[in-house]
Amino acid sequence: MRLYIPNSRETDIPKQFKTFVSEEYFCNCIKCGKELIESDSEYFIEKVIKNGEIEFEYAICNHCAEKVNMELSTESKQNIEKYMSDRVENLSRNIELLNNPEAEYDNWLEKCMITGNNIDKGSDYQVAAQFKGNRMILSFMPYAISLDAIEEMQELLSAKTKDELDNFKKQNLDLPPEFLEFIKTSPFVFV
Numbered sequence: 001m002r003l004y005i006p007n008s009r010e011t012d013i014p015k016q017f018k019t020f021v022s023e024e025y026f027c028n029c030i031k032c033g034k035e036l037i038e039s040d041s042e043y044f045i046e047k048v049i050k051n052g053e054i055e056f057e058y059a060i061c062n063h064c065a066e067k068v069n070m071e072l073s074t075e076s077k078q079n080i081e082k083y084m085s086d087r088v089e090n091l092s093r094n095i096e097l098l099n100n101p102e103a104e105y106d107n108w109l110e111k112c113m114i115t116g117n118n119i120d121k122g123s124d125y126q127v128a129a130q131f132k133g134n135r136m137i138l139s140f141m142p143y144a145i146s147l148d149a150i151e152e153m154q155e156l157l158s159a160k161t162k163d164e165l166d167n168f169k170k171q172n173l174d175l176p177p178e179f180l181e182f183i184k185t186s187p188f189v190f191v
């Protein structure tokens with residue numbers, strides 16, 4: 001899933017996509033440590049919300065996100081592409097928002113990108129967005145995905161891919177063990 005589209009636009013980074021504790025920019029890639037703001041780099045932020053609370057959050061540079069994508073098995077990629085293309089009506093909603101100059105970034109996050117259902121802010125879901133330095137890019141992203149859809153997508157990943165994603169998350173996220181089970185059900189959705 002490539003994310004640049006011709007009429008994408010930029011906005012300031014809202015509080016929702018700053019660090020939860022200190023409300024600052026995410027300054028480094030979680031995988032390679034690259035500085036992201038001063039260097040005006042392109043990167044993604046993913047946040048996982050459980051019962052309305054931030055479960056975990058991180059930024060990853062484009063280069064590392066592409067590497068993760070390459071590690072997905074062909075089977076997993078094909079399954080996810082098919083799943084997405086069957087739901088193209090919901091996917092196009094975010095693109096249509098770009099034609100509305102009044103639309104704010106949070107309009108992109110009101111509905112699950114996959115199911116089209118409203119996102120209940122007190123439930124389990126995840127959000128992802130794309131950035132360049134200290135600017136957020138509005139295009140196909142940002143988006144929100146509900147737990148239902150995350151679970152469905154998880155089933156499309158091959159065993160090989162699941163192992164690789166699990167390893168990536170274990171190596172890169174310093175998290176208490178009780179969270180790992182939840183993370184296993186959270187595939188990277190921007191690849």
Ligand SMILES: [Zn+2]
Pocket residue numbers: 029030031032033034060061062063064065
């Ligand atoms: Zn990186």
